[in-house]
Amino acid sequence: MCGIIGIVGVHSVQERLIDSLKRLEYRGYDSAGVAGIVDGHVQRRRAAGKIRALEAVLVADPLNATVGIGHTRWATHGAPTTRNAHPQTAGRVTLVHNGIIENYADLRDMLKAEGRTFESETDTEVIAALIDFELGSGKPPLGALKAALDQLRGAYAIGVLIDGEDDLILGARKGSPLVVGYGDGEMFLGSDALAVGPFTNRIAYLEEGDYVAIDHKSAKIFDRNGAAAPRPVRTVAASAALVDKGNYRHFMEKEIHDQPEGCQRTIAAYVDTLTERAAMPGGVDFANLSRIQIVACGTSYIAGLLGKYLIEHLADLPVDVEIASEFRYRQPALRADALVIAMSQSGETADTLAALRYCQARGMPSACVVNAIESTMAREVDVVWPIHCGPEIGVASTKAFTAQISVLTALAVAAARARGRVDSAEEQRLVRVLLGAPRLIAESIDLEDAVKAVAVEISKARDVLYLGRGPMYPLALEGALKLKEISYIHAEGYAAGELKHGPIALVDEQTPIVILAPFDSYFEKSASNMSEVMARGGQVVFITDPEGQRHAPAGARVVVTAPQCDPLIAPLVMAAPIQLLAYYVAVQKGADVDQPRNLAKSVTVE
Ligand code: G6P
Numbered sequence: 001m002c003g004i005i006g007i008v009g010v011h012s013v014q015e016r017l018i019d020s021l022k023r024l025e026y027r028g029y030d031s032a033g034v035a036g037i038v039d040g041h042v043q044r045r046r047a048a049g050k051i052r053a054l055e056a057v058l059v060a061d062p063l064n065a066t067v068g069i070g071h072t073r074w075a076t077h078g079a080p081t082t083r084n085a086h087p088q089t090a091g092r093v094t095l096v097h098n099g100i101i102e103n104y105a106d107l108r109d110m111l112k113a114e115g116r117t118f119e120s121e122t123d124t125e126v127i128a129a130l131i132d133f134e135l136g137s138g139k140p141p142l143g144a145l146k147a148a149l150d151q152l153r154g155a156y157a158i159g160v161l162i163d164g165e166d167d168l169i170l171g172a173r174k175g176s177p178l179v180v181g182y183g184d185g186e187m188f189l190g191s192d193a194l195a196v197g198p199f200t201n202r203i204a205y206l207e208e209g210d211y212v213a214i215d216h217k218s219a220k221i222f223d224r225n226g227a228a229a230p231r232p233v234r235t236v237a238a239s240a241a242l243v244d245k246g247n248y249r250h251f252m253e254k255e256i257h258d259q260p261e262g263c264q265r266t267i268a269a270y271v272d273t274l275t276e277r278a279a280m281p282g283g284v285d286f287a288n289l290s291r292i293q294i295v296a297c298g299t300s301y302i303a304g305l306l307g308k309y310l311i312e313h314l315a316d317l318p319v320d321v322e323i324a325s326e327f328r329y330r331q332p333a334l335r336a337d338a339l340v341i342a343m344s345q346s347g348e349t350a351d352t353l354a355a356l357r358y359c360q361a362r363g364m365p366s367a368c369v370v371n372a373i374e375s376t377m378a379r380e381v382d383v384v385w386p387i388h389c390g391p392e393i394g395v396a397s398t399k400a401f402t403a404q405i406s407v408l409t410a411l412a413v414a415a416a417r418a419r420g421r422v423d424s425a426e427e428q429r430l431v432r433v434l435l436g437a438p439r440l441i442a443e444s445i446d447l448e449d450a451v452k453a454v455a456v457e458i459s460k461a462r463d464v465l466y467l468g469r470g471p472m473y474p475l476a477l478e479g480a481l482k483l484k485e486i487s488y489i490h491a492e493g494y495a496a497g498e499l500k501h502g503p504i505a506l507v508d509e510q511t512p513i514v515i516l517a518p519f520d521s522y523f524e525k526s527a528s529n530m531s532e533v534m535a536r537g538g539q540v541v542f543i544t545d546p547e548g549q550r551h552a553p554a555g556a557r558v559v560v561t562a563p564q565c566d567p568l569i570a571p572l573v574m575a576a577p578i579q580l581l582a583y584y585v586a587v588q589k590g591a592d593v594d595q596p597r598n599l600a601k602s603v604t605v606e
Contacts, residue, residue, distance in 0.1 A: 036065020
C-alpha cells in the first residue's frame with residue numbers, strides 16, 4: 001500500500017528517495033514516483049510498475065534536487081498508470097498521498113466550476129488542486145494547507161511540495177500515520193519509521209489531525225486546531241522500526257490507533273473506488289454458493305460471527321460459524337458445494353487449520369481471511385483474502401479484528417450484488433459507506449478520554465457484563481473477551497434478549513453492565529433491557545451514538561457516544577470504544593497488556 005518519503009536536504013535527494021521507496025516495497029504497490037524542486041520549480045518523474053521502471057526513467061532524465069518527495073502507490077482511485085501515479089500536480093502544488101478522500105468528487109466539481117481541469121482519475125489530484133486554489137486566494141503555504149485540510153473528508157497522510165519554495169515540505173495526517181525524521185542539517189517525512197530509517201533514527205510521530213512544515217533544519221508541528229504542538233523526538237532502532245510502538249506505551253494501544261489505516265488499506269483491496277463496486281478477488285461464484293462455513297478461534301471467531309450477521313442480512317446467503325476446536329471433532333454435516341472460510345490473523349492456529357483441512361478433505365472449496373500471507377493456511381487454501389493491517393504484535397487482537405470485519409463486509413456486499421439482493425445503485429451506496437469507515441473509526445478512537453474515565457470505575461469490578469443485539473451481540477462477546485484477556489476481570493458477553501434467561505440474576509450495584517446500542521433497528525429493545533437493568537440498581541455503561549443518546553431511556557447515563565454511522569459499518573465504528581475500555585482497565589490495573597499471562601499470540605498446538 002502507499003508509502004511516503006520526503007527529504008528537505010542540502011545534498012541531492014534522488015538516490016535517497018529511491019532507497020527509501022525500496023524499503024517501502026513491503027507495503028505492496030503498483031506504481032511509483034518522485035518529485036523535486038529544480039531551479040525553483042517542481043519536476044516529477046513517475047512510472048507504472050516496479051521501482052526499477054522509475055529508476056530507468058531517472059537514468060534517462062535525472063532529478064537534480066535537494067528537496068523532494070517520493071511515493072509508492074497502491075491504486076485505489078484510478079488504474080495503476082503513470083498518469084495516476086503520485087506525485088500529483090495542480091498549479092504550484094505537487095503532492096503524495098496515502099488514504100482515501102471520500103468527498104473528492106464534490107470537491108472536484110467545485111474546483112471544475114472554478115475553471116480547473118484534472119488530468120488524472122485520482123482523489124490525490126483534487127487535494128493538490130484544493131491547496132493550490134487556497135494559495136491562489138493569497139494564503140501562505142501553511143494557511144493554504146490548513147484551509148484545504150478543513151475541507152477534506154476522509155483518512156489520509158500527505159506530503160506536499162510547493163513551486164518556488166525550495167526549503168519546504170508540508171505534511172498532514174488524519175487516520176494514516178506520518179513521521180518526521182530529524183537528520184543532521186536535513187529533515188525527513190515518512191509514512192513510517194522504516195521510510196526514514198536509512199537517514200535517521202530520530203523520529204517524531206505526528207498525532208491525529210497534526211500538520212507540519214519542514215525545512216532543512218526544523219519542523220513546525222501544529223495540532224488539528226492550528227496550535228503549535230511540538231511532538232517528542234524519539235530514537236528508534238532501525239531493525240525495530242517496522243514494529244516500533246511510536247508514541248504509545250503498548251503495542252495494543254498503537255494497534256488500536258492503527259485501525260483507520262489498516263481498515264482503509266484492507267477496504268481498498270476489496271472495492272473498486274472508481275466504479276464503487278465490491279470486488280472480491282478469487283472468482284468465487286457467490287450467486288450459486290449454497291452456504292458458507294466459517295471456522296476460527298478467539299477474536300477471529302467473533303469476526304466470523306459478525307460476518308454471519310452481515311452476509312445473511314445483505315446477501316441472503318446462509319453462513320455457519322463455528323469454533324474450530326468444536327467443529328473439527330464433532331462430525332459436522334458438510335456439503336461440497338459450500339465454501340469454507342478460515343478466519344485467522346496468524347494463519348497458523350492449530351484448530352482452525354485442522355478444521356479447514358477437514359472441510360477440504362470432504363471436497364469443499366476453501367478460502368482464508370488472513371494477515372500472515374506466507375502462513376500455512378494461506379498456502380493451503382484455494383483463495384487467499386489477505387487483511388492489510390500490518391503486523392499485529394499485541395497478543396490481544398485488535399486491528400486484525402476490524403480488518404477481518406472489513407473483508408467480510410466487502411464480501412457481504414459482493415455476494416448481495418451477485419445474488420441480486422441489491423441493485424447497482426445500492427451496491428455503490430454501500431461501498432461509499434464502507435469507504436467512509438476509516439474516518440469514522442478515527443473519530444471513534446478519539447473518544448479515548450471518555451473511555452479512560454469509565455475504565456477507572458470498571459477496574460474496580462469483579463465481574464462485568466456486556467450486552468448487545470444484532471451485530472452488537474458479537475461485539476459484546478469481543479468486549480468481554482478483550483477485558484478478560486488483558487485485565488483478568490471476569491466478563492461475559494450476552495445477547496441482550498437473553499438477559500431475562502439468566503444474566504439478570506447477576507445484576508447488582510457492584511456489576512457494571514456495558515450495553516452496546518447504536519440507534520439501529522434493535523435500539524428500542526436494547527433500551528428496554530437497559531431500563532430493566534437500571535430498575536435493579538445495575539450500573540450501566542451505555543455505548544451508543546448521538547441519536548441513541550437522544551433516545552436513551554430516562555435516567556440512563558450515556559458514557560460513550562460514538563459517531564453516527566450506517567448500520568453496515570457500526571461493528572467497525574463501535575469496536576474501538578470496547579477495545580480502549582479493556583486497554584485502559586488493564587493499564588489502570590497495571591497488567592502486562594501486550595503479554596497477558598498464559599496467553600499466546602499464535603496457538604499452534606491444540
Ligand atoms: C490466540 C490469540 C487471539 C486470537 C486467537 C486466534 O488466542 O491470543 O488474539 O484471536 O489466538 O488466532 P488467529 O491467529 O487464528 O486469528
